[in-house]
Each structure stands twice: as C-alpha cells, then as structure tokens.
Amino acid sequence: MTGSMNRRRFLAAAASLSAGAMVLAACSGGDDAGGGGDAPDGPVELRMVMWSANEGHHEIFNQIADAYIAENPDLVSAVSFEPLTGSGYVNALTTQIAGGDAPDLAWVSEANAAQFVQSGVLYNLQPTFSETEGYEIDDLLDGAIDVWSADGEIYGYPFSNSPFGVYVNNDLLAAAGQPNPRDLMASGEWTWDTAMEIAAAVADGTSTTGFQPSDDPFTNWNSALGAMWMSWGAAPWSEDGTECTFDSPEMVEFFDWFHSQIYDTGAVAEPGAEFDFASGQVGLRLSQLSSSTGLGDDFAWDFVPMPDGPAGTVPVVGQGGVGVVARGDNPQVAADFLAYFTNPENSALLAQFFPPPRESLLTVETLSAAAPALTEEQIQGTVIDQALVGVTKVGHVNMSEIADPVRVGLDALWVPEGDAATVMPAICEAISDSLAG
Amino acid sequence: MTAEPLGATDRKVGRTTGRRSGSSKRLARIDAAVGLSFAAPAVIGVLVLGLVPFGYVIWYSLHDWSPLIGEFNWIGLDNFTRLIADDTVWSSFLTTFKYAALLMVLNITLALGLAVLLNQKLRGTTTFRAFFFSPVIVSAVAWVLVWNYLVAANGGINGALATIGIQGPNWLRDPTWALVTVVVIQVFKGVGMNMILFLAALQNVPAELKEAARIDGARPSRVFRSITLPLISPTILLVVMITTIGAMDVFVPIQILTQGGPGRSTTVISYLLYRTAFEQQDFGYASAIGVVLFVVVLVLAALQWSSRKRWVHDEV
Numbered sequence: 244m245t246g247s248m249n250r251r252r253f254l255a256a257a258a259s260l261s262a263g264a265m266v267l268a269a270c271s272g273g274d275d276a277g278g279g280g281d282a283p284d285g286p287v288e289l290r291m292v293m294w295s296a297n298e299g300h301h302e303i304f305n306q307i308a309d310a311y312i313a314e315n316p317d318l319v320s321a322v323s324f325e326p327l328t329g330s331g332y333v334n335a336l337t338t339q340i341a342g343g344d345a346p347d348l349a350w351v352s353e354a355n356a357a358q359f360v361q362s363g364v365l366y367n368l369q370p371t372f373s374e375t376e377g378y379e380i381d382d383l384l385d386g387a388i389d390v391w392s393a394d395g396e397i398y399g400y401p402f403s404n405s406p407f408g409v410y411v412n413n414d415l416l417a418a419a420g421q422p423n424p425r426d427l428m429a430s431g432e433w434t435w436d437t438a439m440e441i442a443a444a445v446a447d448g449t450s451t452t453g454f455q456p457s458d459d460p461f462t463n464w465n466s467a468l469g470a471m472w473m474s475w476g477a478a479p480w481s482e483d484g485t486e487c488t489f490d491s492p493e494m495v496e497f498f499d500w501f502h503s504q505i506y507d508t509g510a511v512a513e514p515g516a517e518f519d520f521a522s523g524q525v526g527l528r529l530s531q532l533s534s535s536t537g538l539g540d541d542f543a544w545d546f547v548p549m550p551d552g553p554a555g556t557v558p559v560v561g562q563g564g565v566g567v568v569a570r571g572d573n574p575q576v577a578a579d580f581l582a583y584f585t586n587p588e589n590s591a592l593l594a595q596f597f598p599p600p601r602e603s604l605l606t607v608e609t610l611s612a613a614a615p616a617l618t619e620e621q622i623q624g625t626v627i628d629q630a631l632v633g634v635t636k637v638g639h640v641n642m643s644e645i646a647d648p649v650r651v652g653l654d655a656l657w658v659p660e661g662d663a664a665t666v667m668p669a670i671c672e673a674i675s676d677s678l679a680g
Numbered sequence: 681m682t683a684e685p686l687g688a689t690d691r692k693v694g695r696t697t698g699r700r701s702g703s704s705k706r707l708a709r710i711d712a713a714v715g716l717s718f719a720a721p722a723v724i725g726v727l728v729l730g731l732v733p734f735g736y737v738i739w740y741s742l743h744d745w746s747p748l749i750g751e752f753n754w755i756g757l758d759n760f761t762r763l764i765a766d767d768t769v770w771s772s773f774l775t776t777f778k779y780a781a782l783l784m785v786l787n788i789t790l791a792l793g794l795a796v797l798l799n800q801k802l803r804g805t806t807t808f809r810a811f812f813f814s815p816v817i818v819s820a821v822a823w824v825l826v827w828n829y830l831v832a833a834n835g836g837i838n839g840a841l842a843t844i845g846i847q848g849p850n851w852l853r854d855p856t857w858a859l860v861t862v863v864v865i866q867v868f869k870g871v872g873m874n875m876i877l878f879l880a881a882l883q884n885v886p887a888e889l890k891e892a893a894r895i896d897g898a899r900p901s902r903v904f905r906s907i908t909l910p911l912i913s914p915t916i917l918l919v920v921m922i923t924t925i926g927a928m929d930v931f932v933p934i935q936i937l938t939q940g941g942p943g944r945s946t947t948v949i950s951y952l953l954y955r956t957a958f959e960q961q962d963f964g965y966a967s968a969i970g971v972v973l974f975v976v977v978l979v980l981a982a983l984q985w986s987s988r989k990r991w992v993h994d995e996v
C-alpha cells in the first residue's frame with residue numbers, strides 16, 4: 244500500500260466516519276512516500292508532536308533545535324513543535340500517522356509505549372544512540388527504558404521519568420484533627436489504610452473530598468489506579484501480556500478496598516463529583532512533580548512519597564517518551580536530531596521541566612528548576628529517591644482495544660452494591676481475546 | 681371579409697411560434713446555465729464532500745483496515761457478518777433510538793408550546809424569545825462543558841436541590857438518569873431553533889380561519905387541533921425529520937459528558953463508531969457500522985417522508 248493511497252483512504256474515511264458516515268471532506272493529495280530511509284537531497288524540516296503547549300517547554304525545545312540546526316545546516320533547516328492537547332492526544336497522533344501525515348517525532352506515554360513499539364510505529368534508535376559520541380546511554384536508569392525496548396533495541400527515550408507521590412493539604416488535615424503524613428512516615432505508619440482514614444476524616448461532613456487519584460478512576464482506570472494497585476502486588480495482566488490477572492486475589496483485594504473507600508468510608512468521592520486540589524478542595528491527591536506548578540500559598544501543602552500497601556513500598560513512575568515515527572519522511576535524520584535532543588547536555592535543559600531518566604541528572608539542584616515550589620526535602624525524598632528505584636506503570640500492546648471494555652466492566656463495580664469478586668472475572672472474560680492478540 | 685384559410689393561419693401561427701420557440705429555448709438555456717452556475721457549488725460540494733467519501737466508506741467496509749499497523753486486506757462482507765453478531769452494535773442502536781425518541785418528544789412538545797406562547801400578544805415576548813434562542817448560537821462544546829459542571833454529583837443543580845431538602849441523583853453516573861440528562865441538555869440547546877420555525881408557521885396561519893371556527897362555536901383547544909395543527913403540519917414534518925437525523929448522529933454531548941457510560945448506557949451508535957475507528961483503529965469495521973447507520977437514517981427519513989400524506993396538510 245503506498246503512502247499516497249494510505250492518505251487518500253484515511254482522509255476520506257476519517258471525514259466520513261466522523262460525520263456519521265455521510266458528510267465531510269475527502270481531501271487527498273500529495274505523494275507521501277513516508278518511511279524512507281534514504282538520505283535526503285538537502286536539509287529537511289522536522290516536526291515533533293506532543294501533548295504540551297506550555298510556553299516554557301517550547302522555549303527550551305526551540306533553543307535545542309536552533310543549536311542543532313546551527314551545527315547541522317546541511318541536515319535540518321527547521322524543527323517545528325506541534326502541540327496536540329487534550330485527552331484525544333493518542334487518537335490525534337495515530338490519525339496523523341494513519342493518514343500518511345506522520346510526524347517525524349512524537350511523544351508517547353508509557354501506557355501506549357508497548358503498542359507503538361510492537362506495532363512498528365517507532366523507529367529503532369539503538370544504532371544512532373550507540374554511535375552518537377558522548378550520548379552516555381549507560382547513564383539511563385535501570386528499568387527506565389524497559390517499556391521502550393524490544394529485542395534489545397531502543398525505540399523511545401523516556402524524557403520524563405516522574406515518580407508518583409501524594410500531595411497533602413496540611414490545612415485540611417489539621418482542621419480534621421488528622422496526623423501529618425510526614426510524622427506517619429517517620430513512625431512507619433504511612434500506609435494506604437492510614438491515608439484513607441485521614442482522607443475519610445477530611446471528607447466527613449465537609450464540602451471537600453479526602454483522597455483523589457491521579458486521574459478519574461471511573462473513566463481512565465489505568466491512568467488513575469495503575470500506580471496504586473502495584474502496592475498490592477497486583478497487575479492487570481501477566482508480564483508477557485497474554486493472560487488476564489484482573490481476577491487475581493491481589494487485584495480483587497485492591498478493587499474491593501478501593502470500592503469501600505468510595506461507598507463505605509467516603510474517603511474517595513463518588514463518580515461524577517468534581518474537586519480540585521489546587522483550589523483547596525482535596526485532602527490528599529496522588530500526582531507527580533509537575534502538579535506542583537499550579538500550587539500557590541493559599542494553603543499549606545506537602546508532597547510525600549506514596550504510602551505502603553500490602554506488598555510493601557512500591558515506588559511507581561509514569562513516563563513520557565519521545566520516539567521517531569518510522570513512517571515519517573526522514574526517520575534517520577529525526578533519529579539524529581533526537582540523539583542530540585536527549586544527549587546529557589540537553590537532557591539537563593529538559594530537566595528544567597521533566598524529571599530525567601539519567602541518573603547523573605537526578606539532583607536537587609537540577610530538579611529545583613523543574614519544580615521551584617518543591618522543597619529540597621520533597622525533591623530528594625519524593626522524586627529522586629523514588630525515581631532511582633521506581634517501576635514503570637504498565638501498558639499493553641493492545642491497550643487501545645482493552646481500555647474501553649475494562650472501563651465498561653468496572654462500571655458495574657462503581658455502585659454501592661458493586662462486588663469486585665464478581666466484576667473482575669467478568670472483565671477478564673471481556674478482554675481475554677484482546678490479550679491473546 | 682374573406683375568411684382566411686385555417687391552414688394558413690395555422691402556418692403563420694406556427695412560424696410565429698417557431699420563432700418565439702427558438703428564442704424561448706435560448707432564454708431557457710441561459711436561464712438553465714445561470715441556475716446551474718448558482719447550484720454548481722452546492723452540487724459539487726455534496727458530490728465531493730458527501731457522496732465520494734461515502735463511496736470510500738462502502739469500499740473500506742469491505743476491508744480489514746488497521747492503519748497503525750498498515751494492514752488493508754479485502755475481506756468481503758465479513759465486517760457486516762461480524763456486525764450482525766455484535767451485541768454492542770445493536771445495543772448502541774437501541775440506545776440511539778431511545779435517545780432520538782425522547783429528544784423528539786421533549787424537543788417538539790416544548791418548542792411548539794413555547795411558540796404558541798410567544799405567538800400571543802404579551803409583554804416581554806421578545807426577551808423570552810431571545811432567552812430560548814440564545815443557546816442555539818452558543819458553541820456546542822461550551823454549552824456541554826458548562827452543563828457538565830451543573831450536573832456533576834456535587835454540581836450546581838444538586839446543590840440547589842439540597843437547599844430544599846432534596847438529594848438529587850448522580851445525573852451522569854446513574855444508568856437510569858444518564859441518557860435522560862444528556863437528552864434534556866440537548867433539548868435546551870436546540871429547542872430555540874424549532875421554536876422559531878414553529879413560530880413562523882403559526883404566524884402564517886390565517887386569522888380568519890381561526891375566527892370563523894370560533895364563530896362556529898369551536899373552543900380554543902378545538903381551534904388549535906383542527907385549524908392550527910393541520911396548517912403548521914408541513915413545519916412539524918420538517919422539524920421531525922431534522923430532529924431525527926440530528927439525533928441519530930449525536931456525538932459531542934456523549935463524548936464530553938459520559939464517554940458512553942456508565943456501562944454502555946449512553947453509547948449511541950455514532951459514539952461507538954468513533955471509538956471503533958479512532959480509538960481501536962479498526963477502520964474497516966467502523967466503516968461497516970457507518971454504512972448501516974446511513975441505511976437506518978435513510979429508511980427512517982423515507983418512512984417519515986412517505987407518511988406525510990396521512991397527516992401533513994396540503995400534501996398530495
């Protein structure tokens with residue numbers, strides 16, 4: 244199938260489908276060979292798509308790109324950074340790729356990494372990284388590139404390797420007469436159970452909520468709960484991704500516990516309720532370093548490591564990666580640019596906003612620039628110490644097929660009478676074919 | 681006076697008619713050319729932006745197409761065979777019909793009621809009309825986002841209900857209420873347009889007919905039923921058809937408010953189509969769903985159109 248045909252097919256279908264299979268554009272055109280590995284005749288323009296429209300991010304990206312162009316005027320004439328914001332980022336990216344309008348480089352989250360790597364969307368970066376002088380590939384943290392690798396080759400670089408921690412509204416906890424989490428950490432009592440006891444007390448009789456996961460658990464289950472169930476030693480599927488383990492005792496126990504925090508203790512808000520930590524409406528919120536940028540002095544807050552669960556202490560990181568799209572026009576040039584974009588010097592620049600996967604850059608000094616609102620103690624204890632040993636949140640090669648059936652299945656749990664022991668096996672039944680591939 | 685042979689007159693007339701006929705044809709051709717030039721953009725638009733893509737959709741529906749992997753394989757009618765056995769598709773169609781039926785009843789009843797009210801010579805009708813029409817010109821996304829906060833479990837509506845001692849339901853997370861809530865939000869969004877259409881129709885009902893009925897002793901309800909309704913029935917047909925077609929491909933409120941949940945209680949067919957195509961990247965199967973949706977809408981529209989002879993005034 245030629246790139247041109249790809250483009251015509253896709254654009255026509257996309258237009259038609261989105262309008263209920265009746266009306267919209269079928270514009271086509273352009274001979275998009277794509278995926279060429281041949282050397283271009285002259286300098287090319289590169290395009291990177293991302294989910295960030297942050298001006299500070301783009302300023303750094305442009306600074307790095309300008310330096311690269313100055314050093315390689317025969318290779319690249321311009322680099323554009325195209326934000327695709329909103330919850331439909333992956334859809335928009337895959338739509339561009341499918342439509343023969345593939346970007347040269349793209350951000351991908353850890354949840355979709357396996358799918359993008361295994362389906363051949365991403366270009367093999369190993370040769371370029373290995374041949375780039377001073378790249379220091381051994382500086383990358385153990386495990387940080389696991390989900391970006393296949394058969395010993397690297398297909399993406401996790402420019403953001405950010406541990407999950409718990410933001411604490413100290414004022415709300417104090418008003419509810421609850422202990423400070425740091426005191427509980429010191430006494431070894433900082434567990435998910437005590438955290439939820441605190442959260443329930445905060446929410447009791449007030450217009451606030453006690454605990455808020457990192458995303459809406461009722462619509463984005465993996466993003467919201469994926470970092471938590473690891474503390475139960477639970478996982479949604481086997482390591483090779485072929486067997487469903489939603490019905491494992493650990494997973495059932497976790498979901499039973501989480502269900503009781505909503506409907507028995509009231510520690511977690513029921514589905515459909517809206518609260519905002521930055522507005523002082525939440526006692527405890529699971530999130531990452533980047534959330535500190537929206538916090539001011541309106542209330543006293545802290546950022547502490549995740550509590551211990553039945554499986555002990557399990558630090559978890561969420562990753563944002565960047566890879567070269569194999570079907571882009573100039574993957575080899577894009578790989579060379581990416582090697583420059585993520586070399587030690589430029590990783591230090593990127594670390595102004597994103598916790599880096601390079602051990603040498605995991606310092607309080609570096610990360611203070613990324614999160615000026617955080618104290619040294621918070622950066623060291625909640626970010627650096629956790630990043631050094633953190634495991635990456637899971638994804639799956641068929642994530643796009645699995646996500647919706649699981650959401651639908653979990654909706655049977657998100658009612659007062661919901662029973663995890665009944666719901667979890669039903670979810671396994673619904674996704675077993677997708678897991679088997 | 682000598683009578684001129686009939687044939688001669690006929691021939692004269694014929695020659696005269698022939699000259700006029702030639703001129704008329706030229707004028708007709710010019711008229712046609714002018715008319716076509718006006719219609720061409722719309723016709724070309726429909727062809728290029730409507731029919732051609734739809735032809736592609738039919739073609740794609742006969743293929744297994746996973747664009748992320750780059751596969752595009754002919755599978756004949758397999759997607760339609762799969763669709764027939766897919767309970768999710770049929771439950772989504774059922775949800776769509778429920779949505780459309782509820783929307784139609786509420787929208788048309790409310791629009792007609794408001795139009796009748798605004799057709800009276802009362803103070804403040806202009807303000808009232810603007811109040812109900814303003815949502816029509818508000819961005820659909822903005823409208824739904826605002827309502828998303830209002831109908832949240834701890835949102836404005838439940839807050840207001842709580843002040844009078846009523847605990848409101850979890851509007852968007854309760855399977856019983858979710859679809860109804862979406863419908864009501866959409867009714868308020870679109871009722872203004874239908875209200876204006878009905879108002880225009882009501883203002884065209886001849887006053888003398890109603891006056892005559894009243895003189896004959898008809899009460900207001902009888903006048904409305906026997907005079908007004910038949911005379912505005914063409915507008916009712918129009919509103920029913922555009923409301924039905926609009927309801928069958930509803931997408932924005934579902935995507936923003938419920939994402940098809942809880943469970944699949946608000947998964948309408950166009951939303952399932954979107955998820956199948958753009959989230960699961962199964963474009964061939966999504967195209968098959970699109971083709972079936974097109975046929976269903978076409979049949980519904982045809983049924984409504986063909987039924988007009990029974991109840992639409994002045995239709996033959």
